[in-house]
Amino acid sequence: MEESLAKNTLNVLEGDISLLNQNVEKVSQIRVKELPSEFKGYPEGTVISYEPLTLEELEALNSDEMSPERAVAMLLNAIHCTTLESYDLYYWDVMYIGIQRKLLAFGNTRGTLYRRCNKCGNLVSKTFEYTDIEFKQMAAPNLPMKMEVCGQKLEFSELTMKDFLQIDAEQGALGVYARMIKNMEFDDAYEMVKHATGTDIKKLRFVDKQLDYGMKPFYETCTNVIDNKPCGNNVVMEVQSPFEVVFPEDEIDGDNEFEVQYG
Protein backbone atom coordinates (compact mmCIF):
# COMPACT_ATOMS: atom_id res chain seq x y z
CA MET A 1 0.00 0.00 0.00
CA GLU A 2 1.25 3.46 -0.81
CA GLU A 3 2.35 5.64 2.01
CA SER A 4 0.14 8.53 0.96
CA LEU A 5 -2.95 6.33 1.17
CA ALA A 6 -1.94 5.22 4.65
CA LYS A 7 -1.47 8.78 5.89
CA ASN A 8 -4.73 9.95 4.38
CA THR A 9 -6.59 7.06 5.95
CA LEU A 10 -5.23 7.89 9.37
CA ASN A 11 -6.23 11.53 8.89
CA VAL A 12 -9.71 10.56 7.81
CA LEU A 13 -9.96 8.20 10.77
CA GLU A 14 -8.97 10.81 13.28
CA GLY A 15 -11.36 13.35 11.78
CA ASP A 16 -14.34 11.07 11.28
CA ILE A 17 -14.65 8.93 14.37
CA SER A 18 -17.05 11.28 16.13
CA LEU A 19 -19.07 11.90 12.98
CA LEU A 20 -19.72 8.25 12.27
CA ASN A 21 -20.22 7.24 15.88
CA GLN A 22 -23.33 9.42 16.02
CA ASN A 23 -25.25 6.61 14.37
CA VAL A 24 -24.17 3.87 16.74
CA GLU A 25 -27.28 3.88 18.87
CA LYS A 26 -29.59 3.51 15.89
CA VAL A 27 -28.20 0.24 14.58
CA SER A 28 -28.15 -3.01 16.47
CA GLN A 29 -24.69 -4.42 16.85
CA ILE A 30 -23.49 -7.94 16.28
CA ARG A 31 -21.07 -9.38 18.77
CA VAL A 32 -17.98 -11.03 17.35
CA LYS A 33 -17.52 -14.50 18.80
CA GLU A 34 -14.75 -15.81 16.58
CA LEU A 35 -11.70 -14.13 15.15
CA PRO A 36 -8.74 -15.46 13.17
CA SER A 37 -6.46 -14.28 16.02
CA GLU A 38 -8.65 -16.12 18.56
CA PHE A 39 -8.44 -12.89 20.60
CA LYS A 40 -4.79 -13.66 21.49
CA GLY A 41 -3.06 -10.64 22.97
CA TYR A 42 -6.17 -8.49 23.37
CA PRO A 43 -6.92 -7.35 26.94
CA GLU A 44 -8.88 -9.89 28.95
CA GLY A 45 -12.63 -9.51 28.58
CA THR A 46 -12.43 -7.54 25.33
CA VAL A 47 -15.82 -7.40 23.62
CA ILE A 48 -15.86 -6.62 19.91
CA SER A 49 -19.02 -5.91 17.95
CA TYR A 50 -19.90 -4.47 14.59
CA GLU A 51 -22.79 -2.77 12.91
CA PRO A 52 -24.21 -4.45 9.84
CA LEU A 53 -23.68 -2.77 6.50
CA THR A 54 -26.48 -0.27 6.00
CA LEU A 55 -28.00 0.95 2.76
CA GLU A 56 -26.57 4.38 3.54
CA GLU A 57 -23.05 2.97 3.72
CA LEU A 58 -23.57 0.83 0.65
CA GLU A 59 -24.71 3.84 -1.38
CA ALA A 60 -21.75 5.84 -0.10
CA LEU A 61 -19.30 3.04 -0.96
CA ASN A 62 -20.66 2.82 -4.48
CA SER A 63 -20.62 6.54 -5.12
CA ASP A 64 -17.94 8.03 -7.35
CA GLU A 65 -16.64 10.25 -4.57
CA MET A 66 -15.74 7.34 -2.28
CA SER A 67 -11.99 7.19 -1.73
CA PRO A 68 -10.20 4.07 -0.42
CA GLU A 69 -9.21 6.04 2.70
CA ARG A 70 -12.79 6.84 3.48
CA ALA A 71 -13.94 3.28 2.79
CA VAL A 72 -11.44 1.94 5.35
CA ALA A 73 -12.48 4.64 7.83
CA MET A 74 -16.14 3.64 7.44
CA LEU A 75 -15.34 0.00 8.08
CA LEU A 76 -13.29 0.81 11.18
CA ASN A 77 -16.01 3.10 12.46
CA ALA A 78 -18.56 0.31 12.21
CA ILE A 79 -16.46 -1.84 14.55
CA HIS A 80 -16.66 -1.26 18.30
CA CYS A 81 -14.35 -2.59 20.91
CA THR A 82 -14.56 -2.21 24.68
CA THR A 83 -10.81 -2.03 25.32
CA LEU A 84 -9.16 -0.74 22.14
CA GLU A 85 -9.74 1.61 19.24
CA SER A 86 -10.83 -0.38 16.21
CA TYR A 87 -7.63 0.49 14.31
CA ASP A 88 -5.65 -1.18 17.11
CA LEU A 89 -7.29 -4.51 16.26
CA TYR A 90 -5.16 -6.86 14.20
CA TYR A 91 -5.30 -6.33 10.48
CA TRP A 92 -6.63 -9.81 9.72
CA ASP A 93 -9.30 -9.55 12.39
CA VAL A 94 -10.57 -6.37 10.78
CA MET A 95 -10.54 -8.09 7.40
CA TYR A 96 -12.48 -11.00 8.85
CA ILE A 97 -15.12 -8.69 10.30
CA GLY A 98 -15.34 -6.86 6.98
CA ILE A 99 -15.99 -10.18 5.24
CA GLN A 100 -18.65 -11.13 7.83
CA ARG A 101 -20.42 -7.81 7.23
CA LYS A 102 -20.40 -8.45 3.52
CA LEU A 103 -21.74 -12.00 3.95
CA LEU A 104 -24.44 -10.74 6.27
CA ALA A 105 -25.52 -8.08 3.80
CA PHE A 106 -25.49 -10.15 0.62
CA GLY A 107 -25.50 -13.79 1.68
CA ASN A 108 -22.90 -15.91 -0.09
CA THR A 109 -21.44 -13.82 -2.81
CA ARG A 110 -18.58 -14.17 -5.27
CA GLY A 111 -15.37 -12.26 -5.57
CA THR A 112 -12.59 -12.26 -8.14
CA LEU A 113 -8.86 -11.93 -7.64
CA TYR A 114 -6.37 -11.09 -10.37
CA ARG A 115 -2.68 -11.99 -10.21
CA ARG A 116 0.19 -12.23 -12.67
CA CYS A 117 1.52 -15.73 -13.27
CA ASN A 118 5.06 -15.75 -11.87
CA LYS A 119 6.19 -18.10 -14.64
CA CYS A 120 4.83 -16.51 -17.82
CA GLY A 121 3.43 -13.14 -16.75
CA ASN A 122 -0.11 -13.93 -17.93
CA LEU A 123 -2.95 -12.30 -15.97
CA VAL A 124 -4.80 -15.06 -14.11
CA SER A 125 -8.20 -14.59 -12.51
CA LYS A 126 -9.85 -16.62 -9.79
CA THR A 127 -13.49 -16.33 -8.89
CA PHE A 128 -14.23 -17.56 -5.41
CA GLU A 129 -17.24 -17.99 -3.16
CA TYR A 130 -17.14 -15.99 0.05
CA THR A 131 -18.16 -19.05 2.03
CA ASP A 132 -14.96 -20.74 0.78
CA ILE A 133 -12.76 -18.17 2.50
CA GLU A 134 -10.68 -19.83 5.20
CA PHE A 135 -8.20 -18.47 7.69
CA LYS A 136 -4.85 -19.88 8.75
CA GLN A 137 -4.32 -20.34 12.46
CA MET A 138 -1.50 -18.53 14.20
CA ALA A 139 1.18 -20.90 15.54
CA ALA A 140 1.95 -18.68 18.56
CA PRO A 141 -0.22 -19.88 21.49
CA ASN A 142 -0.44 -16.39 22.96
CA LEU A 143 0.72 -12.84 22.39
CA PRO A 144 2.94 -10.91 22.70
CA MET A 145 5.77 -13.26 21.82
CA LYS A 146 8.84 -12.39 23.91
CA MET A 147 12.32 -13.16 22.67
CA GLU A 148 15.84 -11.79 22.80
CA VAL A 149 16.88 -10.64 19.35
CA CYS A 150 19.84 -8.40 18.43
CA GLY A 151 20.77 -8.29 22.11
CA GLN A 152 17.41 -6.74 23.11
CA LYS A 153 14.45 -8.22 24.96
CA LEU A 154 11.74 -7.75 22.37
CA GLU A 155 7.97 -8.18 22.36
CA PHE A 156 6.40 -9.15 19.08
CA SER A 157 2.77 -9.07 18.10
CA GLU A 158 0.54 -9.06 15.03
CA LEU A 159 0.28 -6.08 12.75
CA THR A 160 -2.68 -3.96 13.70
CA MET A 161 -4.83 -2.13 11.18
CA LYS A 162 -2.95 1.03 12.12
CA ASP A 163 0.39 -0.70 11.50
CA PHE A 164 -0.88 -1.86 8.14
CA LEU A 165 -1.91 1.65 7.17
CA GLN A 166 1.54 2.94 8.04
CA ILE A 167 3.46 0.35 6.06
CA ASP A 168 5.77 1.98 3.59
CA ALA A 169 6.07 -0.16 0.46
CA GLU A 170 9.70 0.89 0.03
CA GLN A 171 10.64 -0.62 3.38
CA GLY A 172 9.22 -3.97 2.28
CA ALA A 173 9.53 -6.96 4.60
CA LEU A 174 11.93 -5.08 6.92
CA GLY A 175 9.21 -2.55 7.66
CA VAL A 176 6.81 -5.37 8.46
CA TYR A 177 9.31 -7.02 10.84
CA ALA A 178 9.88 -3.69 12.57
CA ARG A 179 6.15 -3.08 13.00
CA MET A 180 5.77 -6.44 14.73
CA ILE A 181 8.05 -5.17 17.52
CA LYS A 182 5.82 -3.54 20.10
CA ASN A 183 8.22 -2.38 22.82
CA MET A 184 10.43 -0.16 20.66
CA GLU A 185 9.91 2.96 18.52
CA PHE A 186 9.42 2.05 14.87
CA ASP A 187 12.46 3.94 13.55
CA ASP A 188 14.78 2.26 16.08
CA ALA A 189 13.25 -1.14 15.40
CA TYR A 190 13.64 -0.63 11.66
CA GLU A 191 17.33 0.29 11.99
CA MET A 192 17.86 -2.74 14.21
CA VAL A 193 16.24 -5.33 11.95
CA LYS A 194 18.00 -3.81 8.94
CA HIS A 195 21.36 -4.67 10.46
CA ALA A 196 20.42 -8.08 11.88
CA THR A 197 22.88 -10.86 11.02
CA GLY A 198 23.38 -14.58 11.61
CA THR A 199 21.22 -16.07 14.33
CA ASP A 200 19.17 -12.89 14.61
CA ILE A 201 18.00 -13.31 11.02
CA LYS A 202 16.89 -16.85 11.88
CA LYS A 203 15.12 -15.60 15.00
CA LEU A 204 13.24 -12.89 13.09
CA ARG A 205 12.16 -15.41 10.47
CA PHE A 206 11.00 -17.73 13.24
CA VAL A 207 8.92 -14.93 14.78
CA ASP A 208 7.41 -14.19 11.39
CA LYS A 209 6.46 -17.84 11.01
CA GLN A 210 4.97 -18.07 14.51
CA LEU A 211 2.84 -15.01 13.87
CA ASP A 212 1.81 -15.95 10.35
CA TYR A 213 -1.95 -16.15 9.96
CA GLY A 214 -4.64 -14.61 7.83
CA MET A 215 -6.63 -15.64 4.80
CA LYS A 216 -5.56 -18.87 3.17
CA PRO A 217 -4.65 -18.18 -0.44
CA PHE A 218 -6.63 -19.53 -3.36
CA TYR A 219 -4.84 -21.26 -6.22
CA GLU A 220 -5.50 -21.20 -9.94
CA THR A 221 -3.79 -23.00 -12.78
CA CYS A 222 -2.44 -20.72 -15.48
CA THR A 223 -3.94 -21.72 -18.83
CA ASN A 224 -1.83 -19.41 -20.97
CA VAL A 225 -0.54 -21.24 -24.06
CA ILE A 226 3.18 -20.86 -24.83
CA ASP A 227 4.68 -22.73 -27.80
CA ASN A 228 1.49 -24.77 -28.12
CA LYS A 229 1.70 -25.92 -24.52
CA PRO A 230 -0.35 -24.65 -21.59
CA CYS A 231 1.76 -22.91 -18.93
CA GLY A 232 0.19 -25.02 -16.16
CA ASN A 233 1.77 -23.02 -13.31
CA ASN A 234 -0.18 -23.16 -10.06
CA VAL A 235 -0.58 -19.46 -9.23
CA VAL A 236 -0.97 -18.41 -5.61
CA MET A 237 -3.89 -15.97 -5.38
CA GLU A 238 -3.27 -14.17 -2.13
CA VAL A 239 -5.39 -11.29 -0.93
CA GLN A 240 -3.18 -8.24 -0.59
CA SER A 241 -5.51 -5.45 0.39
CA PRO A 242 -8.89 -5.04 2.05
CA PHE A 243 -10.23 -3.52 -1.15
CA GLU A 244 -10.08 -6.89 -2.84
CA VAL A 245 -12.49 -8.66 -0.49
CA VAL A 246 -14.08 -6.42 2.06
CA PHE A 247 -15.82 -3.70 0.13
CA PRO A 248 -18.99 -4.45 -1.75
CA GLU A 249 -19.16 -4.06 -5.46
CA ASP A 250 -22.50 -3.07 -6.83
CA GLU A 251 -23.55 -6.64 -7.22
CA ILE A 252 -27.17 -6.87 -6.25
CA ASP A 253 -28.45 -8.29 -9.49
CA GLY A 254 -31.89 -8.99 -10.83
CA ASP A 255 -32.56 -12.45 -9.42
CA ASN A 256 -35.90 -12.16 -7.75
CA GLU A 257 -35.91 -14.21 -4.58
CA PHE A 258 -38.62 -12.21 -2.86
CA GLU A 259 -42.34 -12.56 -2.64
CA VAL A 260 -43.70 -9.57 -4.53
CA GLN A 261 -47.09 -8.46 -5.75
CA TYR A 262 -47.45 -5.88 -8.48
CA GLY A 263 -50.41 -3.63 -9.28
Ligand SMILES: [Zn+2]
Ligand atom coordinates in the same frame (compact mmCIF):
# COMPACT_ATOMS: atom_id res chain seq x y z
ZN1 LIG B 1 1.64 -18.89 -16.62
